[in-house]
Amino acid sequence: MIALVRHGRVPAYALALALLALVFGWHISVGAKAIPLGTVAEALLTYDNTTFDHVVIRDLRLPRAAIAVMVGAALAVAGALMQGVTRNPLADPGLLGLLAGASFAVVILHGFLGIGGPGVIPLFAALGALAGAVIVWGIAISAPGGATPLTLVLAGAAVTAFLGALISMAHLIDEDSFENLRVWLTGTLAGRRTETALWALPWTLAGLAVAFGAARQVTVLAMGEEAATGLGVDVHKLQAAILFAVVALTASAVAVAGPLAFVGLVIPHVVRFFVGHDYRAVVPWSALAGAIYMLVADIAARLVLAPVEISTGLVTAILGAPVFVWLVRARL
Amino acid sequence: MSEACRDGIQVINEKAYGEIAAPRLAVRGVSIGYGGPPVVRGLDLEVPDGALTAIVGPNGCGKSTLLKAMARVLPVTRGEVLLEGRPVHRRPTREVATRMALLPQGPVAPEGLRVRELVAQGRFPHQTLLRQWSREDASAVAAAMKAADVAVFADRPVASLSGGQRQRCWIAMVLAQNTPILLLDEPTTFLDLRIQVEIMGLLTRISREEGRTLVVVLHELNVAAAFADRMVMMKDGAIHAEGPPSEVFTERNLAEVFSLAARVLTDPESGRPVCVPLLPGVPSLRAAAE
Ligand SMILES: Nc1ncnc2c1ncn2[C@@H]1O[C@H](COP(=O)(O)OP(=O)(O)OP(=O)(O)O)[C@@H](O)[C@H]1O
Ligand SMILES: [Mg+2]
Numbered sequence: 001m002i003a004l005v006r007h008g009r010v011p012a013y014a015l016a017l018a019l020l021a022l023v024f025g026w027h028i029s030v031g032a033k034a035i036p037l038g039t040v041a042e043a044l045l046t047y048d049n050t051t052f053d054h055v056v057i058r059d060l061r062l063p064r065a066a067i068a069v070m071v072g073a074a075l076a077v078a079g080a081l082m083q084g085v086t087r088n089p090l091a092d093p094g095l096l097g098l099l100a101g102a103s104f105a106v107v108i109l110h111g112f113l114g115i116g117g118p119g120v121i122p123l124f125a126a127l128g129a130l131a132g133a134v135i136v137w138g139i140a141i142s143a144p145g146g147a148t149p150l151t152l153v154l155a156g157a158a159v160t161a162f163l164g165a166l167i168s169m170a171h172l173i174d175e176d177s178f179e180n181l182r183v184w185l186t187g188t189l190a191g192r193r194t195e196t197a198l199w200a201l202p203w204t205l206a207g208l209a210v211a212f213g214a215a216r217q218v219t220v221l222a223m224g225e226e227a228a229t230g231l232g233v234d235v236h237k238l239q240a241a242i243l244f245a246v247v248a249l250t251a252s253a254v255a256v257a258g259p260l261a262f263v264g265l266v267i268p269h270v271v272r273f274f275v276g277h278d279y280r281a282v283v284p285w286s287a288l289a290g291a292i293y294m295l296v297a298d299i300a301a302r303l304v305l306a307p308v309e310i311s312t313g314l315v316t317a318i319l320g321a322p323v324f325v326w327l328v329r330a331r332l
Numbered sequence: 333m334s335e336a337c338r339d340g341i342q343v344i345n346e347k348a349y350g351e352i353a354a355p356r357l358a359v360r361g362v363s364i365g366y367g368g369p370p371v372v373r374g375l376d377l378e379v380p381d382g383a384l385t386a387i388v389g390p391n392g393c394g395k396s397t398l399l400k401a402m403a404r405v406l407p408v409t410r411g412e413v414l415l416e417g418r419p420v421h422r423r424p425t426r427e428v429a430t431r432m433a434l435l436p437q438g439p440v441a442p443e444g445l446r447v448r449e450l451v452a453q454g455r456f457p458h459q460t461l462l463r464q465w466s467r468e469d470a471s472a473v474a475a476a477m478k479a480a481d482v483a484v485f486a487d488r489p490v491a492s493l494s495g496g497q498r499q500r501c502w503i504a505m506v507l508a509q510n511t512p513i514l515l516l517d518e519p520t521t522f523l524d525l526r527i528q529v530e531i532m533g534l535l536t537r538i539s540r541e542e543g544r545t546l547v548v549v550l551h552e553l554n555v556a557a558a559f560a561d562r563m564v565m566m567k568d569g570a571i572h573a574e575g576p577p578s579e580v581f582t583e584r585n586l587a588e589v590f591s592l593a594a595r596v597l598t599d600p601e602s603g604r605p606v607c608v609p610l611l612p613g614v615p616s617l618r619a620a621a622e
Contacts, residue, residue: 231453
C-alpha cells in the first residue's frame with residue numbers, strides 16, 4: 001500500500017473503484033423493471049425485506065452483479081497471466097482452447113452423464129481447461145516452427161471447433177437435458193447461479209491470490225526464460241503456479257457463466273496501454289477493468305434488444321472480435 | 333564415484349576454500365547436453381577473480397552451453413559448477429542472482445517496455461514482497477544507466493532503439509543487478525567496431541576498478557585478445573587452450589581451433605596480440621620481395 005501511495009497510483013485506483021461501484025449500482029438498477037439508483041443504494045445499505053424492490057435486488061440482481069465482477073476479473077487476469085508468461089499477445093483462455101475444454105468437460109460430465117452437483121462443476125471445468133490447454137499446446141509444438149502465436153491460435157481454433165461439434169452431437173442425442181445448457185454454452189449471467197458461484201468463488205480467490213503474488217515475477221519472465229533465471233526467478237515453479245492460476249480462474253468463470261469469449265484477450269491489452277508492462281500494475285488493473293467491462297457487457301446484453309435479453313457471451317464476442325482482428329494485424 | 337564419496341570431497345573442498353579464499357566461480361568436470369550426446373564433455377575451468385575472462389571458439393563449439401550451465405540456466409549431467417565453493421545448481425536461485433548476473437545471447441525485451449523499466453528489472457533479486465523499491469534500487473539503476481550510457485533514452489521503448497543501443501540497455505540491466513560476477517554471452521555481436529570497443533572498455537573498467545569477475549563470450553578475436561586478462565579457447569565442447577592472450581592467441585592455436593590461416597602480430601601500442609588472416613588470392617608482398 002505504501003509503495004502504491006509513493007508511486008502516486010492510489011488516486012487512480014480509488015477512481016477506478018468508484019467507477020466500479022457506480023457501474024455495479026447501474027447494473028443492479030437495469031432489468032425487467034428499472035429500479036432507480038437511489039433504491040439500489042437503499043437496498044444495499046438499509047435493507048428492508050418488506051419492500052418488494054429490495055427483495056428483488058438482494059435475491060436476484062445483487063448476485064448477478066457480483067457474479068459479473070467475479071467472472072470479469074477472473075477472465076481478464078487469466079488472459080493477462082497467459083500473455084505475460086507465454087510472451088504471446090494472442091494468448092487468451094478462449095483462443096487457446098481452455099474455455100472450450102472447460103465447457104466440454106462440464107457439458108459431458110455434468111450435463112450428459114449427470115455426475116455430481118454444483119460443487120464439482122468447477123472441478124470438471126478445471127480438468128477440462130487443463131486438458132484443453134495441454135492438447136492445444138501439444139498440437140502447436142508438434143507443428144513445423146513450434147508453438148508460435150499463430151500455431152497456438154490455429155490449434156486453439158481446431159480444438160474449439162472439434163469440441164463444439166462433439167457438444168452438438170451430444171445435444172442431438174439428448175435434447176432435454178441440454179435445454180438448460182444451451183444458453184449457458186453461449187455465455188450468460190442470467191438465471192439463478194448463486195449456488196454454483198459460491199462453489200466457484202474459492203477457485204477464483206485462489207487464482208487471484210497466486211496471480212497477485214506472482215505478478216512481479218511475471219514481469220521478469222516476460223524478458224525470456226534465460227534472463228529471468230539469471231535474475232533469480234525459478235522459471236519452472238513460476239510456470240506451474242501460473243498454469244494453476246489460469247486454470248482455476250478460467251474454470252471458475254466457465255462454471256458460473258459458460259464460455260465468455262475475448263474478455264481475457266481484450267482487457268489486458270487495454271490495461272497495458274495505460275499502465276505499461278509491469279505486471280504488479282497489469283494484474284490488479286486487469287481485475288478491475290475486467291469486472292467493470294463484464295458489468296457493462298451484461299448491462300448491454302439486457303438493454304440493446306430490451307425487453308428481450310441476449311447472451312452476455314454474444315456481447316463480449318461482438319466487442320472482442322474487432323480487437324482480435326486489430327491485434328492480428330498490428331502484432332503478428 | 334559414489335554420491336557419498338563425492339559429497340565427502342565436496343565438504344573437504346568447502347573447508348579448504350573457506351581458508352584459502354575460494355575462487356568465486358569454478359567449473360569441475362562438467363558435462364552438459366540437450367538430451368542427446370553431451371555438447372560439453374568433462375570440462376574444468378577456474379575463473380580468476382576480479383579479471384575479465386574471454387571465451388572464444390568456432391560457432392557451435394559449446395560456448396553458450398557452458399555459460400548457461402555456469403549460470404544454472406542449464407542443468408549439468410556430470411560434475412558441478414561451484415560459486416563461492418558451493419554447487420550453483422543446488423543453491424537458492426534468488427540468492428545466486430545476488431552474486432552472479434547473466435546476459436543471455438540475443439535477448440528480446442517485451443514489446444513496449446521502456447529502457448528505465450528494463451534496467452529496473454535488474455533489481456529483482458534484491459527485492460522482496462515486503463521491501464519493494466528502495467533508494468538503493470533507484471541509485472543502482474541510475475548508476476547503471478549512466479555507466480552504460482543509456483540515460484538519454486531512459487523513457488523510450490527498448491524496441492524503438494538501434495541494435496547497439498538496445499544491447500547497452502541490457503548491459504545496464506545486468507550492471508544494475510550489482511553482482512560480483514557477470515556472465516555475458518556475445519555482448520558486442522552486431523555492433524560496430526567503435527561500440528564494441530566502448531562496451532569492452534566499460535567491462536574492463538568495472539573489472540579493474542570494482543574488482544568484479546567477468547566471463548564474456550566473444551566472437552571478435554582481436555577484440556577478445558585486446559581486452560581479456562585471460563583467454564579460454566574452446567573446440568568441440570572442450571577447452572583447447574587457456575591462459576593470458578599472449579600465450580593462447582597463437583598462430584598454431586588459431587589454425588587448430590578455427591582452421592584459420594593467420595599471422596599473429598603484436599600491437600606496438602598495447603603489446604597485445606593481433607591476428608591478421610592470410611588472404612588467399614591476394615599476392616604476398618613479402619614473397620615478392622624475397
Ligand atoms: N536448445 C538446444 N537443443 C539442442 N541442441 C542445442 C541447443 N542449443 C545448442 N545446441 C547444440 O549444442 C552445440 C553447442 O551450442 P552452443 O549454443 O553452446 O554453441 P556456441 O559455441 O555458443 O555457438 P555460437 O558461436 O554460434 O553462439 C551446438 O551443436 C548446438 O547445435
Ligand atoms: Mg552462443
